[in-house]
Amino acid sequence: MSKNSMTFRDNRTGKEVELPIIEGSTGPSVVDCTKFYRDFGLFMLDPGFKSTASCDSKITFIDGEKGILEHRGYPIEQLAEKSSYIETCYLLMYGELPTKDEFDWFNRLVVEHTMVHEQLLQFYKGFRRDAHPMAIMVGVVGALSAFYHDSLDIHDPRHREISAIRVLAKLPTIAAASYKYYTGQPFIYPNNNLSYAANFLNMMFSTPCEEYHISPIISDAMDKIFILHADHEQNASTATVRLAGSSQANPFACISAGISALWGPAHGGANEAVLKMLDEIGTPDRVSEYVEKARDPKDTFRLMGFGHRVYKNYDPRAKVLREAAKGVLEETGRADDPLFKIAMELERIALEDEYFIEKKLYPNVDFYSGIILRAIGFPPNMFTVIFALARSVGWISQWIEMIGDDHLSIGRPRQLYSGATKRDWVPIDERD
Numbered sequence: 113m114s115k116n117s118m119t120f121r122d123n124r125t126g127k128e129v130e131l132p133i134i135e136g137s138t139g140p141s142v143v144d145c146t147k148f149y150r151d152f153g154l155f156m157l158d159p160g161f162k163s164t165a166s167c168d169s170k171i172t173f174i175d176g177e178k179g180i181l182e183h184r185g186y187p188i189e190q191l192a193e194k195s196s197y198i199e200t201c202y203l204l205m206y207g208e209l210p211t212k213d214e215f216d217w218f219n220r221l222v223v224e225h226t227m228v229h230e231q232l233l234q235f236y237k238g239f240r241r242d243a244h245p246m247a248i249m250v251g252v253v254g255a256l257s258a259f260y261h262d263s264l265d266i267h268d269p270r271h272r273e274i275s276a277i278r279v280l281a282k283l284p285t286i287a288a289a290s291y292k293y294y295t296g297q298p299f300i301y302p303n304n305n306l307s308y309a310a311n312f313l314n315m316m317f318s319t320p321c322e323e324y325h326i327s328p329i330i331s332d333a334m335d336k337i338f339i340l341h342a343d344h345e346q347n348a349s350t351a352t353v354r355l356a357g358s359s360q361a362n363p364f365a366c367i368s369a370g371i372s373a374l375w376g377p378a379h380g381g382a383n384e385a386v387l388k389m390l391d392e393i394g395t396p397d398r399v400s401e402y403v404e405k406a407r408d409p410k411d412t413f414r415l416m417g418f419g420h421r422v423y424k425n426y427d428p429r430a431k432v433l434r435e436a437a438k439g440v441l442e443e444t445g446r447a448d449d450p451l452f453k454i455a456m457e458l459e460r461i462a463l464e465d466e467y468f469i470e471k472k473l474y475p476n477v478d479f480y481s482g483i484i485l486r487a488i489g490f491p492p493n494m495f496t497v498i499f500a501l502a503r504s505v506g507w508i509s510q511w512i513e514m515i516g517d518d519h520l521s522i523g524r525p526r527q528l529y530s531g532a533t534k535r536d537w538v539p540i541d542e543r544d
């Protein structure tokens with residue numbers, strides 16, 4: 113019997129099968145159960161993927177117990193402090209930090225693709241002015257596949273690369289336009305002399321009649337937010353992108369599917385929900401009342417921005433953002449922001465509360481990102497859009513990894529069927 117294996121025994125039949133255990137470079141090993149159905153005629157039941165690895169990946173590592181997040185081996189704290197979003201994108205896509213020449217080449221490539229096809233801008237007019245910008249994102253990003261046919265052969269590595277660059281380069285333009293559309297202001301074209309973050313801020317906040325002053329502190333904070341949201345291994349939206357991609361759908365359709373999955377309040381939509389919750393709490397003295405509500409098993413209320421499927425410790429991204437928030441509030445003259453005070457008080461009380469300690473519920477990335485984004489001037493309905501724009505590099509890198517895998521096969525989960533068994537159709541006048 114191999115040491116790197118596990119024996120499964122079906123007590124009904126006495127049949128035993130040895131299943132190989134595969135070790136990763138770090139983190140929990142996995143049991144290879146790909147032949148489990150062949151050997152036992154049984155499926156594994158794991159709704160919500162609580163114990164199931166859906167793929168083999170080399171991109172991002174998380175140790176949720178210790179609060180560790182690494183991209184290609186590099187700790188997120190180091191990337192947030194020393195790297196840039198564009199460099200992190202290169203790292204995620206190609207596996208290594210770029211040399212100076214590689215960085216310049218990649219940066220230029222992204223910059224040269226920031227404009228969208230003029231016809232694509234017509235799409236916006238089809239939406240109501242009060243449409244949620246995430247709804248616009250789902251539609252317009254999906255529509256990219258109708259415009260860029262020349263890079264849709266997913267079996268050609270060069271096409272995959274061009275599509276990836278288009279996603280990275282055009283998402284800020286599409287996101288900013290979704291904001292401009294509902295505010296009724298004209299779209300602002302990308303300015304290729306600006307950095308990725310500064311260009312996005314400029315497309316958001318400048319108008320043809322007024323320049324937007326780009327503060328380096330704000331632009332740095334924006335870049336940091338992008339880095340911190342760039343990838344997070346197999347979360348709901350990334351798993352959605354992979355599943356959609358496994359059918360060999362085109363990358364733009366897959367990214368649009370990822371945006372849809374991200375929108376929910378249990379995932380990327382939480383940063384918008386955090387702000388709503390802080391607004392509702394109103395003053396620091398009401399914080400304990402809400403903590404009490406969150407503890408009450410009869411109340412469905414949850415503290416938004418707390419808890420995580422993987423992190424059972426402080427989310428390392430929230431730690432970085434907590435510090436960044438102070439700088440941004442200072443720069444924007446909001447050092448006394450009442451919502452920040454409520455957030456700090458909420459964090460203080462929750463971290464000392466038995467319920468939160470026992471369930472290992474710590475602040476997650478969404479807890480502080482909303483406060484920073486609001487201080488910069490973003491309305492809450494743009495928060496998840498910014499998350500989607502930053503996460504696009506993670507989605508596309510994971511998609512590239514999956515398509516390039518020799519063992520690519522369509523994702524097809526199985527089920528435990530517990531519905532009615534076979535019965536015969538009855539004419540309508542004979543039914544009870």
Ligand code: ACO
Pocket residue numbers: 377378379380382406407413414415416417418419420421422471473476477478
């Ligand atoms: N407030 C109060 N109680 C909570 C919270 C919370 N924010 N989160 C989890 N719990 C409790 C649950 O009620 C549950 O209690 P029980 O064991 O008595 O039933 C227990 O903690 C475990 O919760 P689950 O929902 O089973 O944990 P899961 O891993 O499935 O969910 C999730 C994780 C969805 C993030 C959850 O913590 C949550 O809803 N948080 C609030 C929303 C949020 O901030 N989402 C952003 C996540 S980060 C991201 O996507 C970028």
